[in-house]
Amino acid sequence: MNNEQYELSQRQNRTREHLKQAFIQLIKEKGYHAVTVKDIVDQAAYNRSTFYLHFQDKIELADDLLHSMLQGLEDSVGKPYVHGQKVYTTKLNFPSFNLVTYIYEHRHFFELIKYEDTLPGLHTQLPSTITKIYNEQFIFKTINDIPVNMDYFKRYTSYGFYGLIIHWISNDFHTPQEEFIQDVIDLSKTHIYSFEYVGR
Secondary structure (H helix, E strand, C coil): CCHHHHHHHHHHHHHHHHHHHHHHHHHHHHCHHHCCHHHHHHHHCCCHHHHHHHCCCHHHHHHHHHHHHHHHHHHHHCCCCCCCCEEEHHHCCHHHCHHHHHHHHCHHHHHHHHCCCCCCCHHHHHHHHHHHHHHHHEEEEEHHHCCCCHHHHHHHHHHHHHHHHHHHHHCCCCCCHHHHHHHHHHHHCCCEEEEEECCC
8 A cells, every 4th residue: 555545544534533423422412313414424524425435324334333343342352461371360450451441442432322312232232242252252260160151151240341331431430440440350359260361
């Protein structure tokens, strides 16, 4: 890719991002179903032809936004770890939970979970993505190596974590990020002895 192509690609990415951010803000203000393409382009200070260069309609924009954010969430998880690395919960620290950092850095998007008329699929796909992360990227070992149904264990643990995340978001991230992560670590120590990062 030459410089001209790179600059065009970057410009297109910025435009798409501006449209997405405008869309998020409008969902919070009006609700998903009330938002129109005209609302989005007016909010983002573009024209309709620019919108249609990137998205067929509001539904495609919504699908792209949800997919890209949840894909980013999946990709963020493994950054602190090396493939095959075994981690003891007693050694967990702030960088261990990059997933929490990702959610906080993109809180403008994840705040949408608080709204009833919000991005379609968000209320179901966010918890299922967290469960997918637990299922595909980690092998867990229980305290004292107690034998359990590991599928249930991962669901139990992932939905518990999801519940904490929702509580944090619903309270407008009132608990500082480092304190929230420490609380999650302390809870993890009660039932997880260690885990191995195996990626996807």
